[in-house]
Amino acid sequence: MSTNLAITLPARSPRREEPQRRIEIVSTRSQRRARPKPLYAIIVVSGLFAVFIIQLLLSIVVSDGAYSISKLQQQQADLTRSAQDLTEQVDVLGSTQNLATQAESLGMVLSSTTPAFLDLATGEVVGKSKPAEGDAAGAMGGDGSLVPNSLLGGEETADPTATVDPAAGASDGLTPVEGGGDAAVENATGGIETGAPAGDATGSGVASTNTLPTPITG
């Protein structure tokens, strides 16, 4: 490292003339300006300290974050697990076998073999509907489930006493199964007739529903 600072004094002249006169080298202005100032040193050192402290704080925050990440990941994993578990249970409860068993335990029966169709475009009823017979087989054809599902095990069936009373059903406004077939068709047709003008007016209002006729009853 080169420097322009006067580190050592120049060697004394070998001749000693007039020892009472001493000569000093006076620094030039630029030399004086170039001298180190304590302020700078303080700034640099405190800067270094600041960096160290920030780094320390950062690493504390990061490791603290690691713990919360770990905790949240654990929580996420737990929630994912219970979501999967619940989905699994819903899928099993929604299985066809379970729905059929529940339907049968609620007193539902197989519909007659030929349903009637309501054509939404014309309001026309296609086919003849027949009410289910009183002694009709249950929702599973009277033989119980022949398509086993070992996941169902001992699932509870719905409480038949809660809904099987036909009088209660009728008073609730539910259409009773017996003898209700034709009435239901007429009602449905009437409903469409009142609804039809709106569809015609918009042109495409009911177009999407025209493709598939809806079974009414049976």
Place this chain on the structure above:
Amino acid sequence: MVQDSRRSRRRIVLAVLTLLALVSVFVVRLVDIQVVRADALNAESKDRRSIAVTTYGARGDIVDTNGVVLADSVERYDITASPRNSVPKGGFFWIKVDGERVKATRDEVIQKLADVTGESFTDIKASLDKDPESDFAYVSKKATLDVRTAVRALGIPWVTTQTHPDRAYPLGSVAGNLVGFMGADGPQAGLELSANSCVGSTNGTETFERSADFVRLPGSTVTTKPVVNGGTLKLTIDSDFQWAVQQEIADAVQKYQAEWGTAIVVRVSDGHIMAAADAPTVDPNDVNAAGSIYDLGSRLFSTPYEPGSTFKTMTAAMLIDAGKITPTTHVTAPSVLNVNGGSIRDVFSHGTAQWTTTGVLSNSSNIGMSILSEKLSAEKRQAYMKKFGVGEKTAVKFGGESSAPMSDAKNWDPITEKAVSFGQGVLATGAQVAGIYQTLGNGGVRMPLTLVEGCEMPDGTITDLPSTDGERVVSEKAASETVDMLENVVTQGPLSSKLTIPGYNIAAKSGTAQVALPDGSGYGNDRVVSVAGLISGDNPQYAVVVTLVKPKIDKTSGAAAPTFTKIMSQIIKTFRVTPSTSAVPTIPIIW
């Protein structure tokens, strides 16, 4: 002065030498650590600084055409313990019961584990005592989430839980014959096996560094092998409809004490399978409950049989297409037809009968069909049969599917040459018979039979799209005339009362086939009874084939007819088939 400079030079040399010696010591040590012992040291340090874990890829779902899940990946948990640490040093452990820390002896802890896992106390204890020095023993395998939660709540320090990916089939045996199942070593049967390239997943691994208290250090995770999740396999079947069909065929098998039965419903316009039912069949959740190994797959595809009279429809269609006959061609059928090498009889005895082609079909006369088949050479008839898909695997390529190979027409003896026309002396699977009726329902164009609608990979790409290339087998006229004849089979044939659905022109042909004895000595008393047909005759939309093999109660096709009609009714309800708009075109059956 001279002395001074010499001394200082010696000092410099000494310093340089010392430095060199030091540096060489460091270099040697560096090489030793970095190169010579690198592997050993790395291995030693690996477990201390980072741990590797398996990340599980999710096997793809198998869903029906409406997205109802048929096969689903689920997580189960293995509860494991460290027997070495299961002996308390102070005589007891601190565990948590209902959130409170309590003292418990080893036996009390095991009893607690037994209570929550449902395993027996003795089993757990035996597992722990088997190798007391071991660090690993199973307490319970494939436990549910509830058990895992309960075990972890106990806070037993030497008990851990591990994820064990598993497969669940929420609908049980609905389509169990098609979906297949998984074993301990991977897919075992059905689509799980044949579509493994779609739904299969690959587990990955990742390593991360951890702190003293097992917390993952941020930024230290390295995925050493990425996870590949499986795609979603979408089938053509409708699960609710499949259930209804399975319910009906299982009911018939039970009622008529048949050995087994199958039913298949195919949409004629594109060959998509709406339902393919086998009875008995497998519940993929409980494979061990299946009675026989043949119940594990689908006999519809795997097991060919002599189909019998349902083949007469195909013979009639090819003869019409070749211009040899019409629906009203006159046939004079003797009571017995003597052929070189034997004789051909009908199921019921009759004198010389004057039937039209339609009459031959509605009376299901083997003699009549044999006489008609003489109008076309055996080779040409076989060429037609091959175009109908007989003798080759269907496009489904189901696991274990049989092609039901045919012997070459040149090698047919005179009896076989006739018998093939009415479905004896030739084999076919239920799926192949369905293909014949699909072809006739679709105006003579055979569509590839399709079970898989497609596979959606996790990145959204769709693969395994089915082919939509049809193949013309017979002319549209030949197909529609054949279907018209089948409508007359229902209106004028002996099974009329069983096959009729008011309002619908059902087209159907029954079959009562003899079953060859296993020793090859001829035919025994067992029968394969079946009904194949279309709904509806004036506008065919769905083809249905119902087959009962070796029924004990009723050995005629009358046993299969009620099931056929019930499935037809279910088609009407599920797929909203509207009633026929025209009457059945009546064709005379006698002349």
